[in-house]
Amino acid sequence: MTGDLSFRAGLKDVLPTVFGYIGVGLAFGVVAHTAGIAWWLVALMSLIVYGGSVQFVLATMLAAASPISAMLVSAILINSRMSLMSMTVAPYIKEESLLQNIMIGTLLTDETFALSMNKVNYTDHKLKPAWFHAANVGAYLVWMLATVAGALLGGLIANSNAFGLDFAAVAMFIGLLYLQMIGDRSKPLGRQAQVVVIVIAMMYVLMRFFPGATAMLIATILGCLIGMGVERTHG
Amino acid sequence: MANSYVLMTILACGFALWLLKVVPLILAKAFRFPRPLVQFLSFVPIAIFAAIIAENLFVYHPGAWPGINWENLLAAVPAVITAVVSKSLLAVVIVGVVAMALIRLLGWG
Numbered sequence: 001m002t003g004d005l006s007f008r009a010g011l012k013d014v015l016p017t018v019f020g021y022i023g024v025g026l027a028f029g030v031v032a033h034t035a036g037i038a039w040w041l042v043a044l045m046s047l048i049v050y051g052g053s054v055q056f057v058l059a060t061m062l063a064a065a066s067p068i069s070a071m072l073v074s075a076i077l078i079n080s081r082m083s084l085m086s087m088t089v090a091p092y093i094k095e096e097s098l099l100q101n102i103m104i105g106t107l108l109t110d111e112t113f114a115l116s117m118n119k120v121n122y123t124d125h126k127l128k129p130a131w132f133h134a135a136n137v138g139a140y141l142v143w144m145l146a147t148v149a150g151a152l153l154g155g156l157i158a159n160s161n162a163f164g165l166d167f168a169a170v171a172m173f174i175g176l177l178y179l180q181m182i183g184d185r186s187k188p189l190g191r192q193a194q195v196v197v198i199v200i201a202m203m204y205v206l207m208r209f210f211p212g213a214t215a216m217l218i219a220t221i222l223g224c225l226i227g228m229g230v231e232r233t234h235g
Numbered sequence: 236m237a238n239s240y241v242l243m244t245i246l247a248c249g250f251a252l253w254l255l256k257v258v259p260l261i262l263a264k265a266f267r268f269p270r271p272l273v274q275f276l277s278f279v280p281i282a283i284f285a286a287i288i289a290e291n292l293f294v295y296h297p298g299a300w301p302g303i304n305w306e307n308l309l310a311a312v313p314a315v316i317t318a319v320v321s322k323s324l325l326a327v328v329i330v331g332v333v334a335m336a337l338i339r340l341l342g343w344g
Contacts, residue, residue, distance in 0.1 A: 001324070016324035019332060041241045048249035058244060062236060068244050075248040081283060082256045087272075088279040090263030098264055105257040110287065117280040164335030170291045170307060171314040171331025177284035178318040178327075186277070195278060196285040203289035207301040212293075216286040223282035224275045231274060 001179075003122045010134025013119065017111040020172050021142045023165030024052050029150015031056060035063035042151040046144040050107070052169075053213060054078050055147075078213040081220060085113040092120060092127040100129045107136035111169075114176045121183035191230055199223040309343060310335040 001013055025046075032042045037059060049055055054075045061071050086105050093101055112135045116127055181192045199219050206215035268276070292308050293301035314331040321327070 016328050019328050023332075036236045037241055038238060041238060041245070044242070045245050048245050049252060050249070051252055054248065054252065058248065062241055062244060065236075068240075068247055071244050072247050072251055076251050076255065079252050079255055082252070083259050084276070084279050085283065086256045087259040087263065087268075088276045090260050091268065091273070091276075093260075094263060098261065101260040101264060102257050105260040106253060108256050110283075114280070114284060164310070164332045164337075164339060167307065167310050167335035168328050168332050170288065170311070171328045172324060173284050173287050173291075174311060174314045174331070175318045175324045175327030177281060177288060178315070179322065179324065180280050180284060182322075184280075192281050195281055199282050199285040200289040200292075203286055204293060204301060207290075207293050207295050208299070211295050211297075212290040215295075216283075216290055219286045219289070220279065220282045223285065224278040227278035227282070228271070228274050 001118060001122055003124070005119075005123055005126065005128040005131040007130040007134040010131040011138055013115055013131075014112070014135040014138040016172055016175070017115065017139055017169075018142050019165065020111065020169030021139060022146045023163075023168045025143050025146025026150040026153075027166055028052070028055055028059070029147040029152070030154055031150075032059045032147070033151045033154030035059045037062065037151070039148055039151040043144060043148045046147045047140075049075070050109070050140065050143070051075070051079050051082075052110075052143075077217075081213075081217050082108065084217075084220060085110070089113060089116060089127070092116070092125070093129070093132070096129055104129060104132045104136065107133075107140050109136075109139055111172065112136050112139050114173065114180075118176060118179050118183060121180075121185075187231075191227065191234075194230065195223050195227040198226055306335065306338055306343075309338050 002009065029042055045055055045058065049058065057074050057078060058071055061074065086108055089104070089108065093104055115135055116132060119131070120127060177196065181189060184192070202219040202222055203215055206218055210218065292304055292311065294304050295301055310331055313334045314327050317327045317330040
């Protein structure tokens, strides 16, 4: 990653996330196909709902003929962390027009959020719409195409996990976490490592009581509060 | 499964998730974030990445302590080493995927 904030640089920077989208997207397409969702509805879901874990849960709940209200609550719970992410991005694009803000927010994902937070370590804490749109739209199209491919190939891919592609997204977040820790010079490495260890430990305890997505939200909020507390006492 | 049922679900959830992402940005244009909030948000990236990774290392069992996802934990080791050595996101992803494929091939998971 470099300090270049052009559209081209955005396309280049989003490349490592593409493997994750293809792996998870194919898997989702297969699951949706198995749940009996038509391929064009898979495409629409990827374009309109656009959220990895939410879409998996929806496919499962649709197959079980769940009420729409229940699916709505689940979707909001799973994705409420997105509000934290867009709030974190907000100061970097505050000077851009409202329309640009809305367009960037609309296509924001875990992955492009992560990329943008890494990017600012190279750009003197600046982000540009051109770079953000390239990363966002690249991710959006790859996700949609991968899910449709999965839905169409459906029965043909007996085990879409066989190649290890499903691990691409996890590997990417491991890389992003490490790069973030060494890249963000505003905080000592030790304090960041402290927050990471605390969040992982809290996740273990929280997942005793809550499903993963809810645990993630609580652990993130507590982790930020603890980081803040440490920063305040140590200056 | 009725297509209209799926379509309604897509529209309802899509709209709610869009609001989750866009409303904070609109509020941020109108108001200045107070300092404590800015400080809180500065920890969001590492806290969220750590939470996402942890969620993939543990397996949720309703009403019991989480299990360990050994496959993911094993594949995470070469991924972490590659991150430290190469500092390249693409290299981490490729090594992680290859490691996972090998783990499954060898039946270690």
